[in-house]
Amino acid sequence: xxxxxxxxxxxxxxxxxxxxxxxxxxxxxxxxxxxxxxxxxxxxxxxxxxxxxxxxxxxxxxxxxxxxxxxxxxxxxxxxxxxxxxxxxxxxxxxxxxxxxxxxxxxxxxxxxxxxxxxxxxxxxxxxxxxxxxxxxxxxxxxxxxxxxxxxxxxxxxxxxxxxxxxxxxxxxxxxxxxxxxxxxxxxxxxxxxxxxxxxxxxxxxxxxxxxxxxxxxxxxxxxxxxxxxxxxxxxxxxxxxxxxxxxxxxxxxxxxxxxxxxxxxxxxxxxxxxxxxxxxxxxxxxxxxxxxxxxxxxxxxxxxxxxxxxxxxxxxxxxxxxxxxxxxxxxxxxxxxxxxxxxxxxxxxxxxxxxxxxxxxxxxxxxxxxxxxxxxxxxxxxxxxxxxxxxxxxxxxxxxxxxxxxxxxxxxxxxxxxxxxxxxxxxxxxxxxxxxxxxxxxxxxxxxxxxxxxxxxxxxxxxxxxxxxxxxxxxxxxxxxxxxxxxxxxxxxxxxxxxxxxxxxxxxxxxxxxxxxxxxxxxxxxxxxxxxxxxxxxxxxxxxxxxxxxxxxxxxxxxxxxxxxxxxxxxxxxxxxxxxxxxxxxxxxxxxxxxxxxxxxxxxxxxxxxxxxxxxxxxxxxxxxxxxxx
Numbered sequence: 347x348x349x350x351x352x353x354x355x356x357x358x359x360x361x362x363x364x365x366x367x368x369x370x371x372x373x374x375x376x377x378x379x380x381x382x383x384x385x386x387x388x389x390x391x392x393x394x395x396x397x398x399x400x401x402x403x404x405x406x407x408x409x410x411x412x413x414x415x416x417x418x419x420x421x422x423x424x425x426x427x428x429x430x431x432x433x434x435x436x437x438x439x440x441x442x443x444x445x446x447x448x449x450x451x452x453x454x455x456x457x458x459x460x461x462x463x464x465x466x467x468x469x470x471x472x473x474x475x476x477x478x479x480x481x482x483x484x485x486x487x488x489x490x491x492x493x494x495x496x497x498x499x500x501x502x503x504x505x506x507x508x509x510x511x512x513x514x515x516x517x518x519x520x521x522x523x524x525x526x527x528x529x530x531x532x533x534x535x536x537x538x539x540x541x542x543x544x545x546x547x548x549x550x551x552x553x554x555x556x557x558x559x560x561x562x563x564x565x566x567x568x569x570x571x572x573x574x575x576x577x578x579x580x581x582x583x584x585x586x587x588x589x590x591x592x593x594x595x596x597x598x599x600x601x602x603x604x605x606x607x608x609x610x611x612x613x614x615x616x617x618x619x620x621x622x623x624x625x626x627x628x629x630x631x632x633x634x635x636x637x638x639x640x641x642x643x644x645x646x647x648x649x650x651x652x653x654x655x656x657x658x659x660x661x662x663x664x665x666x667x668x669x670x671x672x673x674x675x676x677x678x679x680x681x682x683x684x685x686x687x688x689x690x691x692x693x694x695x696x697x698x699x700x701x702x703x704x705x706x707x708x709x710x711x712x713x714x715x716x717x718x719x720x721x722x723x724x725x726x727x728x729x730x731x732x733x734x735x736x737x738x739x740x741x742x743x744x745x746x747x748x749x750x751x752x753x754x755x756x757x758x759x760x761x762x763x764x765x766x767x768x769x770x771x772x773x774x775x776x777x778x779x780x781x782x783x784x785x786x787x788x789x790x791x792x793x794x795x796x797x798x799x800x801x802x803x804x805x806x807x808x809x810x811x812x813x814x815x816x817x818x819x820x821x822x823x824x825x826x827x828x829x830x831x832x833x834x835x836x837x838x839x840x841x842x843x844x845x846x847x848x849x850x851x852x853x854x855x856x857x858x859x860x861x862x863x864x865x866x867x868x869x870x871x872x873x874x875x876x877x878x879x880x881x882x883x884x885x886x887x888x889x890x891x892x893x894x895x896x897x898x899x900x901x902x903x904x905x906x907x908x909x910x911x912x913x914x915x916x917x918x919x920x921x922x923x924x925x926x927x928x929x930x931x932x933x934x935x936x937x938x939x940x941x942x943x944x945x946x947x948x949x950x951x952x953x954x955x956x957x958x959x960x961x962x963x964x965x966x967x968x969x970x971x972x973x974x975x976x977x
Contacts, residue, residue: 367670368498371490374454378447385443386499392436393506395429397514400644402426404518407637440503441495448494452487459483459676467683468781469726477563481556482676486669493666501659504652511649515642519634522642525624526649529617533610533653540606547599548661554592561588607654614650618643683783689800692807693792713793715889715919716755716778722786723748723773723942747773749942750787760915762922762930764963765939771923774939775891778921779808791889809887813894815874817866822851823858826881833884841883845910847876872907879910890915892922936960 375382402422410419459482515523565572565581572581621642628634724745748770755761763771776782777789780796789796796804806829817825826842827833839858842848850873854860866874882890892911912932915922924930931950938946938953938960945959953960 364667364671367667367674370674371451371493371670374451374458375447375494377454378450381443381447385440385447386502388436388440388443389499389503389506392433392440393503393510395433395436396507396648397510399426399429399433400641400648401514402429403644404635404637404641407640408635409637412636444499445491445495448491451494452491455490455673456483456487459487459673462677462679462681465681465684466679467681467783468776469682470679472725475560477560479676481559482672486672489662489665489669490673492662493670496659496662498663501663504655504659507648508652511645515645515649518638518641518645521628522621522625522634522638525620526617526642526646528620529613533613533650536609536613537606537653540602540609543602547595547602548664550595551592551599552665554588554595558585558588558592561585610650610654614646614654617646617650621646683780683801685800685802686798689803690794690798691800691803714754714790715757715759715792716921717790717793718751718753718774718777718787719790720787721748721751721777721784721789722746723770723777723782723784725773725782747942748777748784751939751942751944752787753937753944753947755919755921757919758917760920760922760932760934762924762933762936763939764924764930764936764960766963768941769939770942771939772893773942775810775893775921775923778889778891779805779810806885807887808889808891809882809885810891810893811878811882815866815878817862817869817874817877819862819864821856821859821861822854822877825862825877826858826884828881829885838880838884842877842880844883844913845876845880846906847873847880847910850876875907876910879907879914883914887918889919890921892920892924894923938963 402425406419406422406426409415410422463479463483512523512527515526561584565585572578621639625634625639625642629636629639724747751770751774763774765771773782777784778791778796780789780799780801783797791799791804791808799807818828823835823838826838835858839848842851842858851858851860862868866877869877892915922930922933924933930936933950935947936950936953937944938958940959946953946956948956954964
C-alpha cells in the first residue's frame with residue numbers, strides 16, 4: 347500500500363522574513379494595534395530593567411560590601427528586588443499581550459480560511475486532499491501564532507538587549523568588553539554552521555510528520571476495510587516504519603539543537619574564563635574593581651543567551667513564513683462559481699419585479715422548470731473552454747462527461763434519468779445546482795440560466811437527496827432542520843412522520859434530541875436515507891433531484907422509502923437518478939443517457955416496447971456496463 351504525502355510542500359522551510367507576507371499579516375494584526383504597540387513599547391523598559399540589575403550588583407559590591415556599609419547594602423538589595431518584580435511583571439504583560447494578539451490574528455485567519463473554503467467550487471476539492479486543508483486551518487495557523495509569541499517580537503527584544511549590553515560593557519570597561527567580544531566571530535561561525543544543518547533537520551521532521559499524518563488519516567477513514575481484509579499487522583508495520591522515521595528525524599533535529607546550545611555554552615564559558623583571567627590581573631594591579639568584574643560576568647551571560655536561542659527563533663520565523671504563504675495561497679484561490687451582480691433570486695422572491703425571464707410577473711406557464719440546452723461538460727476543464735489539463739479536445743474526444751445534452755422538464759413533471767455507470771447522470775444533477783459550470787451550452791431553472799441565479803436562492807429552489815447521506819454531529823432535529831433555522835419542532839416531526847422516520851427516531855435514546863455520531867455511525871444506511879427524505883420535506887424545495895436515493899437498502903426499507911418519496915414528490919418537479927425499477931415505473935417520463943448524450947426518452951412502457959437501449963438496461967437490471975468514467 348503506497349503512502350501519499352499531503353502535498354509536496356509540507357516539508358518546506360522558506361526565508362525567515364518576507365516583507366510581502368509580513369505586510370499581509372499586518373493587515374490582520376492592524377485591528378489589534380493597541381495591544382501590539384503596547385507589547386512592543388514594553389520591550390525597551392524590560393531591557394532597561396534587566397540591564398540595571400548587574401550594575402546594582404556592581405554598586406553593592408564596590409560601594410557597600412567592600413566598605414562594610416550594611417545600611418546602604420540593604421537599600422541596594424531592596425532596589426534589586428524591586429527590579430526583579432518589575433522584570434517579571436513587564437515580561438508577563440508583554441508576553442501575554444503578544445500571545446493574545448497572535449491568537450486573535452490566528453482566529454481571524456482561520457475564520458477567513460474557513461469562509462474561503464466554503465466558497466470554493468467542487469473542482470477545488472476534487473484535487474485537494476482534506477488533510478492538507480486541515481493542516482492549513484490548524485497547524486499553519488499555530489505556526490503564525492508562534493511568530494507573535496516567540497518570533498519577530500522576541501527577536502526585536504533580543505536585539506534591544508544585545509545593543510544595551512554592548513553599550514553598557516563598553517562604558518564600564520572597554521578592555522574587558524574587547525575580551526568578551528573576541529569570541530563573537532567564533533560564535534557566529536558556529537551558529538551559521540549549525541543553523542544550516544538544523545534547517546535541513548527541521549525540514550525532514552516536517553516531511554516525516556506529513557507522511558505520518560497522511561497515513562494515519564487514510565487508515566482511520568478506512569479502518570473497516572483494513573479489518574475486513576486482515577491488514578492490521580501489515581499496516582501496523584508500515585505505520586511503525588513511518589513512526590520510526592519521524593522519531594529519527596526528531597532526534598537528529600534535537601542533536602543539532604543540543605550541539606548548538608552546548609557550543610554557545612562552551613564559547614561563553616571560554617569568554618568567562620578570559621574575563622576572569624584578564625579581570626583578575628587588573629584587580630591585582632589595582633586597575634579594576636571586583637564589582638565591575640562581577641557585573642561583566644552577568645552582562646556576558648545576557649550577551650550569549652539570545653545568541654544561543656537564535657536557532658529556535660530562526661526556525662519559528664521560517665515556519666511562520668511558509669505557513670503564511672500557504673494560508674494566503676488558499677485565500678487567493680479563485681472562486682470561480684459565485685453569484686453575479688444583480689443575481690436572480692427566484693420567482694418567489696419579493697424583490698423580483700417580474701421583468702426577467704422566469705420572473706413572477708411575466709413567467710408563462712409553458713416555461714419549463716428545468717431545461718438543458720446543448721450542454722457540454724468535462725471534469726477538470728477550464729471555465730468556459732473545452733480544455734482539460736491544458737489541452738483542448740473536440741466533440742469526438744472521450745473527455746466529455748456530457749455531450750450536447752438537450753431536454754426539458756415541465757413544472758410538476760416527474761422525470762427519471764437512467765443509464766449505465768459513467769453515462770453522466772450524477773453530472774447532470776451537479777450542474778442543476780451549479781456545483782460545476784458547463785463549458786458549452788446552458789442549464790436553465792425556471793427559464794433563467796443557473797449562472798444568473800443567486801447561488802443560495804438556486805440551491806434553495808433546487809434540492810438534492812444524495813445516495814451517500816451526509817449527517818453532522820448533533821441532534822436528529824438539528825440535522826432535519828438543516829438549512830431552515832425557522833423550522834418549528836412540529837414541522838420537523840410532521841416531515842419525519844411523512845418520511846416514515848418518526849418511529850425509529852422516537853426509539854432512539856432522547857428521540858429527536860438524540861445525538862448523531864460522526865457520519866451517522868449509530869444509524870443504519872436505510873435510516874440515514876429516511877432522514878435525508880425527511881430533511882428534504884422540511885427544506886421543501888420547488889424542484890427536487892433524487893440521486894439514487896433508494897439504492898443499497900433492504901426490501902422492507904425500500905418500501906417505506908418509496909412511499910416516503912412518493913409523498914415528497916407529490917405536486918413537485920423532480921428529477922430522479924435511478925437504478926431501482928420501482929422508481930422509474932412511477933415517472934412521467936424516462937430519459938436514457940449513454941456516453942453523456944440523450945439516446946432515448948419516453949414512458950417506461952413505451953421504451954420497453956421500443957426494444958432499444960432502455961429495454962437492454964431493463965433486462966440487465968441497469969448493470970450492463972462495467973464501472974467507467976465518473977457519472
